[in-house]
Amino acid sequence: MNIITKLAIAASLATALTSASFAADKLVVGFSQIGSESGWRAAETSVTKQQAADRGIDLKFADAQQKQENQIKAIRGFIAQGVNAILVAPVVATGWDDVLKEAKEANIPVILLDRGVDAPEDLYLTSVASDQVKEGTVAGNWLVSAVGDAPCKVVEIEGTVGSTPAINRKKGFDEAVLAHANITIIRSQTGEFTRAKGKEVMEGFLKAENGGADICAVYAHNDDMAVGAIQAIKDAGLKPGTDIKVVSIDGVPDIFSAMVAGEANASVELTPNMAGPAFDALAAYLKDGTVPPKFIVTESKLYTPADNPQGEYDARKGLGY
Structure with missing residues (x-):
């Protein structure tokens, strides 16, 4: 997607944004979560919902129960709903090309949270994760x-x-x-x-x-x-x-x-706060076409x-x- 196309998308969504943040009840984001297999995963879900609420984002949440087929179904559902963006924490690395292409064709940016995928980098906006x-x-x-x-x-x-x-x-x-x-x-x-x-x-x-x-x-x-x-x-x-x-x-x-x-x-x-950097990157992208780094690295610390x-x-x- 070239910068002209990105700016066109940004213009069409301009009413969904204020100069500093998302406007309440306008921006709709789908979130396909892996499941709740761990305490950390539950925290990521909680923090993501809070980050969305703080920004006035309508977050559509889908729990995949650790099954990729459920995630793909949820993403296609988000595309059909016409959401403005999609967050996904992919359960496995492979098998995402088709559904990510569908999102791209619908001009819906996808951001990966805490896990990566083996897919062409042009199919998603950025990946927020640790090293x-x-x-x-x-x-x-x-x-x-x-x-x-x-x-x-x-x-x-x-x-x-x-x-x-x-x-x-x-x-x-x-x-x-x-x-x-x-x-x-x-x-x-x-x-x-x-x-x-x-x-x-x-x-x-x-x-x-x-x-x-x-x-x-x-x-x-x-x-x-x-x-x-x-x-x-x-x-x-x-x-x-x-x-x-x-x-x-x-x-x-x-x-x-x-x-x-x-x-x-x-x-x-x-850190369970992957959504904060993701929403910041999304806001800049939708506002004026600012392309974020392909990999936004969160801090890892030994305790x-x-x-x-x-x-x-x-x-x-x-x-x-």
């Missing part, structure tokens, strides 16, 4: 520092197969730790980003590895799976955080609660028990987790 490879690298570097030169066998609980966080968080972590000969990843299996599945997978790892005696650390692609793993470790009669180190990603309240209890060692924060976990827990409880 997921970096998240894995930060987690891996923490473990490298924590174990020093001691031998360490690691089990890895991966996210949803085919999702960009699972792919990238694995890539960053694996590259960081496997550069050190004393650290070995001995088992890796998907926990589907859910607490229950994370517990189930960890139970299997413990049984397979001498009741857990041979496991030095568990790395989970999100905190909810880590919390499930912590319960499995406790059920096995071991002390999470001590007998088996626990490192994960997201920064949800329950992982800070686990840190307070001495049962978790590190978490890399993933450990030294970083006031009780205070972090208290601060996050009000965000919808």
